[in-house]
Amino acid sequence: MSEPAKTIEGWYALHDLRTMNWAAWKRLDSEERSQIIDEFLATMDQWQQTADQREGSHGLFTIVGQKADFMIVLLRPTMDELNELENEFNKTRFAEYTVPAYSYVSVVELSNYLAADKDPEEDPEIQARLKPALPDWQYICFYPMDKRREGSDNWYMLSGDNRRELMRSHGMIGRQYAGKVRQIITGSVGFDDWEWGVTLFAHDVLQFKKLVYEMRFDEVSARYGEFGSFYVGMRLPAEEVAKFLHV
Numbered sequence: 001m002s003e004p005a006k007t008i009e010g011w012y013a014l015h016d017l018r019t020m021n022w023a024a025w026k027r028l029d030s031e032e033r034s035q036i037i038d039e040f041l042a043t044m045d046q047w048q049q050t051a052d053q054r055e056g057s058h059g060l061f062t063i064v065g066q067k068a069d070f071m072i073v074l075l076r077p078t079m080d081e082l083n084e085l086e087n088e089f090n091k092t093r094f095a096e097y098t099v100p101a102y103s104y105v106s107v108v109e110l111s112n113y114l115a116a117d118k119d120p121e122e123d124p125e126i127q128a129r130l131k132p133a134l135p136d137w138q139y140i141c142f143y144p145m146d147k148r149r150e151g152s153d154n155w156y157m158l159s160g161d162n163r164r165e166l167m168r169s170h171g172m173i174g175r176q177y178a179g180k181v182r183q184i185i186t187g188s189v190g191f192d193d194w195e196w197g198v199t200l201f202a203h204d205v206l207q208f209k210k211l212v213y214e215m216r217f218d219e220v221s222a223r224y225g226e227f228g229s230f231y232v233g234m235r236l237p238a239e240e241v242a243k244f245l246h247v
């Protein structure tokens with residue numbers, strides 16, 4: 001058996017993708033719509049209070065294309081809190097006008113492929129990566145992925161040294177995108193249908209394509225990467241929610 005990589009985990013993540021039922025939303029009178037918007041903004045305000053206390057992070061994004069209209073990303077120290085927030089949101093009147101499109105449950109994960117022998121509990125940089133404040137960069141890209149387990153292309157049968165070498169090359173490509181693309185890798189083995197969630201942030205949406213394309217030529221992705229659906233979109237700050245929902 002090859003030695004499993006050691007992982008350390010941080011905050012739990014829920015990616016909640018919804019489609020708007022615009023027809024039903026339009027049937028409301030404008031006063032009712034604005035009450036519902038205020039109620040949703042109050043919910044976002046609570047999320048913000050948690051973020052201000054560094055006890056979680058969240059983001060709201062509009063999604064381009066027909067897969068969804070918006071995505072809520074929530075990070076919390078426990079999965080229980082995520083479930084509570086999800087249930088709370090589902091009970092709001094706003095949620096009645098949304099249709100679930102996709103969701104993803106995972107936990108922020110760092111592996112020891114490239115790690116020095118730092119104590120993760122003591123290292124502020126590692127702590128910040130395990131409990132990340134979502135960057136307020138304009139664009140987001142989210143997709144789930146697996147490492148292949150097929151015939152001779154089985155990631156999980158490779159030796160630790162072999163995997164470490166491949167991950168080094170992966171990290172080198174990623175590093176060239178410093179300042180352009182930020183990544184949050186969340187592990188989801190045992191939690192959801194794929195093994196990882198990949199959440200990327202950029203100032204320029206084109207950098208997602210550049211990075212993901214470049215990685216396709218790198219062995220970790222070329223030989224071992226399998227990918228789910230891609231969701232791309234942009235930040236929807238609280239100040240712009242009313243405009244987004246204006247009909």
Ligand code: VOV
Nearest residue numbers: 110111113171174175177181182183185196198212215221
């Ligand atoms: C934005 C750039 C970027 C950078 C700098 C970067 C670096 C790194 C490092 C240093 C490490 C290993 C240590 C750790 O931190 O865990 C990883 C780990 C990982 N990555 Fe990565 N990755 C990036 C970006 C990046 C992308 C765009 C993807 C998607 C792949 C693609 O083809 O679409 C990805 C995937 C992953 C995964 C699934 C893992 C976990 C693999 C495992 O088997 O455990 N990643 N990654």
